[in-house]
Amino acid sequence: METLLLAVLLLQVSQHALGGVVEVHEGAESVLLPCEFNGVPPKDDPHFMWTREDLSPKSVHLQRAEKDDLTEQNQRFRGRTAMNPDALQTGNLGLTLMKPQQSDSGGYSCSISDGTTEVKFAEVQLKVKANEGVEVGATEGAESVLLPCRAAAGLPTGTTVEWTLSEPPRVVHVFPKLSQIQDDVYCSRTEMKEDLLTTGDLSLTLRQPTVRDSGSYVCTVHTGPDVLRQRVELQVKAPFPVWIPVVSVLAVLVAVLVTGGLFYHFFFREGELTPLDV
Structure with a gap:
C-alpha cells in the first residue's frame, strides 16, 4: 500500500x-x-x-x-x-x-x-x-567586437540568453538584463539587439576589447526545457606599437649612412692617397 x-x-x-x-x-x-x-x-x-x-x-x-x-x-x-x-x-x-x-x-x-x-x-x-566553435579576432583599442550567436527566428517569450566566459568563470551578459549578476569587468561594455527574440540574432557586442578579454565565451539559450549552447573563441591582440615603424626607418637611415661612409672611405679616400705615395 x-x-x-x-x-x-x-x-x-x-x-x-x-x-x-x-x-x-x-x-x-x-x-x-x-x-x-x-x-x-x-x-x-x-x-x-x-x-x-x-x-x-x-x-x-x-x-x-x-x-x-x-x-x-x-x-x-x-x-x-x-x-x-x-x-x-x-x-x-x-x-x-x-x-x-x-x-x-x-x-x-x-x-x-x-x-x-x-x-x-x-x-x-x-x-x-561536433566542435564548431567560432573564432573571432580583434585589436585592443578597437571600438567594439561582435561575438556571433544565432538561433531560430521567432523565439518564444520567456527565452533567456546568458553569455559567460569559461575561464575564469564570469557572467558577461544576461537577457533579460540582470545587472546584479553581471561581472564588474563587463559593466557598461556589453549590448545585445532589442529584437533578438524576433530575429534569433543573439550576438553580443563587446565594447573597448582588451587583451584580458581574450578567452572562450559561451552563449547559452534557454527556451523552456530546451537548451542551446554555442562557443566563441575571442582573441584580442595588443595594438601594433607606433615606435616600431619609427625605429625601422631610423635603422634603415643609419644603415645607409654607414654604408655610404664606408663606400666613400674605401673608394674615394684611398684613391686620393695613391698618387701621393708615388
Whole structure:
C-alpha cells in the first residue's frame, strides 16, 4: 500500500517534470541535464537515478542516502558525472556531465525509486555537436567586437540568453538584463539587439576589447526545457606599437649612412692617397 501511494505521488510529480532537448558542442567543459521535482520522496532509502535505456549497463549516475553509488555505473561515464549532494532537500536532481562527447548523445531518464518501485519523471534528449566553435579576432583599442550567436527566428517569450566566459568563470551578459549578476569587468561594455527574440540574432557586442578579454565565451539559450549552447573563441591582440615603424626607418637611415661612409672611405679616400705615395 505504501509503495502504491509513493507511485501515485511520484506520477503526479512526473506530469510537471522538466524535459526537452539540451544541445552542446563537443569540447565544452560540461553540460547540465536539468531535472527537478517537488513531490514527496520515499522515506526509506530513496534512490535518484539517471539512466540510458540504450546502454548496458544503463546506469549513468545513482545517488542514494545523499551519496553517490557508482558501483553499477556504465564505464563510459566513469569520472564524468556529478549530482548535487543536497538533491533530496532541494529537489534539484540535475546531472552534470563533464567533457561531453558526440557518443554521449541520446535520451537520458531521471528517476526516483524506493528500491522496489521506480518512477521516471524527466526525459532529456542530449545532442552533442561536433566542435564548431567560432573564432573571432580583434585589436585592443578597437571600438567594439561582435561575438556571433544565432538561433531560430521567432523565439518564444520567456527565452533567456546568458553569455559567460569559461575561464575564469564570469557572467558577461544576461537577457533579460540582470545587472546584479553581471561581472564588474563587463559593466557598461556589453549590448545585445532589442529584437533578438524576433530575429534569433543573439550576438553580443563587446565594447573597448582588451587583451584580458581574450578567452572562450559561451552563449547559452534557454527556451523552456530546451537548451542551446554555442562557443566563441575571442582573441584580442595588443595594438601594433607606433615606435616600431619609427625605429625601422631610423635603422634603415643609419644603415645607409654607414654604408655610404664606408663606400666613400674605401673608394674615394684611398684613391686620393695613391698618387701621393708615388
